[in-house]
Amino acid sequence: MPGPTTYTLYIIAASPETGRTENVTGFSTTTFLVTRLEEYRTNTFNLSASTIKGTAVYQHVLPSASTNAAAPGPVMNLTVARPDGPIFTTVRVTWELPSILQRNSEIVKFMLSHNATGGNLNYQYPPEEINVNINIKTVTRNLEVIPENTYYIEVYAIGTDSTLRQYIGQKSTKIYIAPAGAPDPPEVLTCKASTDTTITLTWAAPHQRNDDPIQYYVVNSVTTGVMFSTTSNMTEYTVDYGLQPATAYVFSVASVNEAVKSVNQRTYSSQIGCTTKATTTENEASSLFIPGVVMMIAAVFTILLGAGLWIAFRRKYIFLNVTATKK
Template sequence: MTIAFPQQLLQLTGLVVTSLSVGVEGTSTVTITWNAPSPGVDQVSRYQIHWTPVLSNGTSSYTSAKATSVRLTGFVSGQMYNFSVKSVEDGSRQSPQEVQTSVVSITVDAGLGVGCDTDGSIKCSDTNAECTQTNDMLSTVCRCKASFFDSNGYDNTGGMCVAMSTLMVGGITFENKGSDSVNISWTPPAEYTDQVTRYEVSSVPPEIINGYTEYSAQLLTVVHLEGFTPGQTYTFSVSSVESGSRTQEQMTSITSSPITMKPVKPTSVLTADVDGPVIMISWTRPNGVKTSYDVFTTPSLSPTTTSTESITYSTGVIDGQRYNISITTVSGSERSDPLVATFRTVSKTPDPPTSLTCQTTTDKSITLSWIPPSLPRGDIQYYVVNSYSTGDMYTTTSSLTVFTVNSGLQPASYYAFSVATVNDAVTENNRSSFSSVLGCYTKSASK
């Protein structure tokens, strides 16, 4: 059969299109392209694309008018289709005539969970997927590669492979940190949280938490954990565990900056040697990790820090002094609550009082006053007043610094006195030397 054209006759087979190509996009779309016949393109009324098998909506063809490229969707993932293109001519006879290309066969790439062939005849559409055997080893399907997860889950089709890093939680924060416990919170991933099976918390160095070195928080984003070592520095990791894409679980983790648990204060002070002028204070080492101790006393002594469980003071120590001491355990930047205690140095022989004066006099009495010694070297118990003129010794009844001599004195007479301090010293003489001698006159007798 021939077709009559002006100036030439053309065989109908001359209207067959050339270079038919079928490309696959994803798991349901194909792109079909061809070259129009030449010469004779003007005689083509339209092109029809045909395929087998029929789609689920019942269609098996598409008319493209005179376009030479179409993009069609609705095909089944992993299914083989046969495509051909017909050139339709209806200008030379009463009935349209058509001529068809040879068939081009392609298989639509398999989506996740869809059957595939390891020889490449049915490929996985997702570049982050691989064709692998099913658990029962009876067939092969497309599954996400390691470090990727199926956005629809292991048993559902239509998903895509997403990088595991997408499931990483937001920044880790810490609250109510104690010596052996801490509250840890984090922000869930911005998307695909439904694909997180659980969160796991772990530490470096590792600790046993509820019997495991990894604590399963399930789907909680705040946990209270106990059992840590006081003063120890840890880094914590929160892992998002995903078990819906592969036969083995996979996870992605975020790690915190180092944090140090609060150290524990010492349990008791041991006054090992408080007999000056050099004294040593020691204490019981607390549980956990420590780097040093801060030690402060009132009145102040130096040094104020030590790396051992004792401290020695060799300057400025006052005999018989009561000291308040505060000992704080230090670990890195963290400090314990202070252990507060008191200790007292050994009392020694006191100094005599100073500034002895004749406060008041009568014709038969003399009242003396003085200033306590600047270094009593213990607790003053009383004073001894020595009357050189009469040979008498008087003992005060307390540590008061005023005493009246009112016996054995004559009017208008001179008397000499000195005073000594008596403290609570035991290991040495508890009475000081006598102060400088002071002379006082009684007044003349009244007429």
């Protein structure tokens, strides 16, 4: 007798699994239940027998067997986010196939569900079916949303086996709160006051977004192309740079919140024209010029009147003198 016999069962798994071995003791043992295998995976097996005399390895074609299919695991890298740019009424949903060891079947399609009214997820409408495309790693869907509403988005995979039986995968859910988006532009833009080098503007704040309040305003000098930012959400600003006396300027104002900062795109109010005052020297010259002209006219009038009286007097004197002489 060769003595006690130990069988070594080699379980050869396909990547990314790692193979392993199981030791079975007993010369007459001819069966072994292999557990802890992945679903819907094919494994190859080999066997060796060892005694104190040596080891013998199975010499024939290695047998293989596949485990049954099961429900797929969750999709990978499910992401729900607003796309880049100034679009606040769209949410982009992306995901990938479950990991290889989580597929558990032949994945044939995905199911996408989302609420269309901003409330809890419901199944009033059938989910969208999206067939698997092996040439596309990441699946992308754009959904319409309403700013300042909450959305529940659900994605799962559907798998089949060789009998075309379907298996519903594990559902992955994300909650998405649609951002408020860009605020409305300010209203009632007014020229409050001006000097020869400054203009003070005031305006009415627009509707405040609940979750994204206005942080500051941008004053755009349309005439000069220069922009000024307020330091808070106060609705008044004095432009004191680059203005010339007695000059007309056009302004508009935009509201800025976090959403606007993220896309750097603003919506400006209607434009308004404002004019700086003349300089002090020009004002004084104007104030002196008119009285001076009046005084000059008065002086000329006085001189002319005096000259007229003198001529009239001389004529009368000469007439009287001539009359006296004739007598």
